[in-house]
Amino acid sequence: MSVPTPREAVTSTTTFKDDIFRGKVLFCTGGSSGICKGMTQSIMKHGADAFILGRKQDKGEAAAKELTEATGRKCVFASVDVRKPETLKAAAKKCIEVYGKIDFVICGAAGNFLAPISGLSENAFRTVIEIDTLGTYNTIKATLPYIRESRGSYIHVSATLHYRGTPYQAHVSAAKAGVDALSNVVAVEEGPRGVRSNVIAPGPIQGTEGMDRLTPQAMKDVITKQVPLQRQGTIDDIANMSVFLFSDAANWVNGQIIAVDGAHLHTSVQPLPYPESVLDPASAVKAIKPRL
Numbered sequence: 683m684s685v686p687t688p689r690e691a692v693t694s695t696t697t698f699k700d701d702i703f704r705g706k707v708l709f710c711t712g713g714s715s716g717i718c719k720g721m722t723q724s725i726m727k728h729g730a731d732a733f734i735l736g737r738k739q740d741k742g743e744a745a746a747k748e749l750t751e752a753t754g755r756k757c758v759f760a761s762v763d764v765r766k767p768e769t770l771k772a773a774a775k776k777c778i779e780v781y782g783k784i785d786f787v788i789c790g791a792a793g794n795f796l797a798p799i800s801g802l803s804e805n806a807f808r809t810v811i812e813i814d815t816l817g818t819y820n821t822i823k824a825t826l827p828y829i830r831e832s833r834g835s836y837i838h839v840s841a842t843l844h845y846r847g848t849p850y851q852a853h854v855s856a857a858k859a860g861v862d863a864l865s866n867v868v869a870v871e872e873g874p875r876g877v878r879s880n881v882i883a884p885g886p887i888q889g890t891e892g893m894d895r896l897t898p899q900a901m902k903d904v905i906t907k908q909v910p911l912q913r914q915g916t917i918d919d920i921a922n923m924s925v926f927l928f929s930d931a932a933n934w935v936n937g938q939i940i941a942v943d944g945a946h947l948h949t950s951v952q953p954l955p956y957p958e959s960v961l962d963p964a965s966a967v968k969a970i971k972p973r974l
């Protein structure tokens with residue numbers, strides 16, 4: 683049986699005008715790599731300048747240079763640990779010194795690894811909660827005064843893992859559920875001031891750390907077949923949603939959690955053998971590299 687060719691990903695500039703974000707400023711945690719870097723690039727391609735934040739200075743500065751070269755817009759990097767509110771407050775201040783404003787914020791910094799609860803130390807659980815959930819809270823707190831001033835908009839990068847019980851992902855599932863909740867509250871508390879807050883929940887996206895580092899090839903093939911649109915997502919698929927959500931076309935979109943996943947969550951089954959992989963975690967070692 684022949685399967686029709688999947689619908690391809692396009693870049694946002696094939697659909698949206700080049701200058702819709704002219705004069706706008708993006709503040710993006712996790713912008714040095716992966717999905718957040720792709721979102722930043724797309725938003726800059728539509729005219730915005732950017733301030734990206736991450737832990738590693740060399741990687742961040744190289745990313746900022748690359749983003750400037752690819753888009754012709756200004757991009758500045760600042761080193762932060764989103765777990766430390768003072769570093770974020772200082773970075774937001776620096777962004778104001780450089781650009782005078784912040785219009786858009788992406789809360790994207792995240793951490794992940796695979797481990798069953800039985801192999802997850804209290805510190806491991808706390809670390810991911812602190813990076814993802816507390817890091818999002820810290821980013822919101824550091825930027826909210828400026829976002830109120832610009833009547834700007836937040837996008838939080840979440841996941842679809844916590845819609846069901848996903849084995850080996852207790853820490854991230856709990857953390858991302860918290861991120862979704864924070865966004866909803868910001869949408870309701872700040873909406874009357876003209877501020878919007880939404881969540882993008884990416885499905886399986888090729889070329890990301892989550893798929894490259896955490897997912898072995900055999901599992902990737904299973905996952906791809908389960909996606910109704912018959913391919914993994916691309917970073918552009920997610921970036922396009924961020925362009926739409928920050929654009930004026932989304933002016934009445936607030937407090938939403940939008941899965942961009944080709945409808946994967948409707949059809950997916952656990953990619954690890956079930957229940958073998960939870961009854962005998964050692965049996966999963968061949969497929970993944972968890973700490974048991």
Ligand code: COA
Pocket residue numbers: 792793794795796797801802803804805806807809810813891892972973
């Ligand atoms: N399995 C179980 N526990 C793990 C683990 C794994 N694979 N990786 C780290 N941990 C535990 C550590 O053992 C430690 O707990 P302990 O003190 O009880 O031993 C705790 O998590 C903190 O680890 P540490 O390496 O000190 O934290 P960090 O802040 O340097 O690292 C992480 C942050 C944990 C998120 C790390 O996985 C990381 O930096 N990942 C790369 C970035 C990333 O994940 N991006 C997102 C991809 S989707």
